[in-house]
Amino acid sequence: MAAQLALQDVSLQFGGIKVLREVSFTVEPGSIFGLVGPNGAGKTSLFNCISGHYTPTSGTVRIDGNEVQGARPATLARHGLARTFQHPALQLHATVLENVLLGAHTRLPGGALEWSVRTPRTRRAEKELRAEALELLERNELGWAAHLPADELSHGLHKGVELCRALLMKPQLLLLDEPAAGLPHAEVEHLIATVRRLRAEDDITVVIVEHHMGLIAALTDHVVVLDNGAKLMEGTAAEAQSDPRVIEAYIGKDGADDAA
Ligand SMILES: Nc1ncnc2c1ncn2[C@@H]1O[C@H](COP(=O)(O)OP(=O)(O)OP(=O)(O)O)[C@@H](O)[C@H]1O
Structure with missing residues (x-):
């Protein structure tokens, strides 16, 4: 191997x-x-x-x-391959869940056009990835923060959010x-x-x-x-x-x- x-x-x-x-x-x-x-x-x-x-x-x-x-x-x-950074680079005004979902961009099916018209396939993929992201947040004891803006969380919790984002890349x-x-x-x-x-x-x-x-x-x-x-x-x-x-x-x- x-x-x-x-x-x-x-x-x-x-x-x-x-x-x-x-x-x-x-x-x-x-x-x-x-x-x-x-x-x-x-x-x-x-x-x-x-x-x-x-x-x-x-x-x-x-x-x-x-x-x-x-x-x-x-x-x-x-x-x-996925990574985290010394200083987590989060979108501070987006919610914690939206930040984690950014990790999913490499797993999305279809191209930009399909996403802009939101086909059944993209809607299904979006729903599945949201569920996965929420489960990751729960597993990392951050489920309670999913819908809060990231800037309301401490530095330590930002690191947890960034880890969930990396893990969503599987x-x-x-x-x-x-x-x-x-x-x-x-x-x-x-x-x-x-x-x-x-x-x-x-x-x-x-x-x-x-x-x-x-x-x-x-x-x-x-x-x-x-x-x-x-x-x-x-x-x-x-x-x-x-x-x-x-x-x-x-x-x-x-x-x-x-x-x-
Ligand atoms: N883009 C760059 N341009 C010029 N020098 C750089 C660049 N990136 C890193 N360096 C230099 O490379 C050297 C190693 O830096 P690096 O951040 O990789 O060290 P490190 O071991 O991670 O340090 P620390 O533990 O302090 O984070 C430093 O002297 C740094 O200034």
């Missing part, structure tokens, strides 16, 4: 700045995989290369064995960018349970960028540590936490931040 996700020598450069340097790793189907490293290491840039928001300068990205580097996010959705591979950032402890525990359920019940492979090492240790089977755009090491979260190279990368960065 092909790896769910395989990166080979992925590099990214903006002008003269090397943001990623020949990063390679594979993510096995059904695993929960962590991508960690100090601020500015290149984690979000790497996510952007996988999700089609950036095109790598060189190297290959494969999903389920198919080369996809440079493909657009909508094409990648058809390969089973992904096999889900990228979560700092899902715990800004969440209080109780919500982090809830997030850990949610991600475990995604794997156990929905068979979704999850890749997480996160600074919260408690979450990484609790959830992941395997981590890659990035530093200065390059892979520093890979192994279990426990191996990463005790690796002198990783400790030095974090302390060096914190020391520089403290001095700034």
Whole structure:
């Protein structure tokens, strides 16, 4: 079986700045995989290369064995990829349900014309997707907020709405960018349970960028540590936490931040 996700020598450069340097790793189907490293290491840039928001300068990205580097996010959705962002980009004046339904655009049958005249097929699809979106909100304890404008919800709940939007795409591979950032402890525990359920019940492979090492240790089977755009090491979260190279990368960065 092909790896769910395989990166080979992925590099990214903006002008003269090397943001990623020949990063390679594979993510096995059904695993929960962590991508960690100090601020500015290149984690979000790497996510952007996988999700089609950036095109790598060189190297290959494969999903389920198919080369996809440079493909657009909508094409990648058809390969089973969905993602969340460090800062959820919701339509704040639309309702929570409408925001979740935005995740369904890749699953809609027919073209623009068929939707503009609202055929029986599009009406049926719309009804089914609304029901699915409401069920996802219920499962994520957000059913009560479905008809509220998104701007009435807290930052933590925005992250939950964004997760539901990604799940409505029915992904096999889900990228979560700092899902715990800004969440209080109780919500982090809830997030850990949610991600475990995604794997156990929905068979979704999850890749997480996160600074919260408690979450990484609790959830992941395997981590890659990035530093200065390059892979520093890979192994279990426990191996990463005790690796002198990783400790030095974090302390060096914190020391520089403290001095700034
Ligand atoms: N579009 C861009 N143009 C120029 N430089 C960029 C661009 N995107 C990212 N970078 C640079 O790439 C480097 C890595 O940034 P990135 O956000 O990927 O790091 P990160 O590991 O996700 O950091 P953090 O943990 O703080 O979110 C930074 O130096 C950043 O300034």
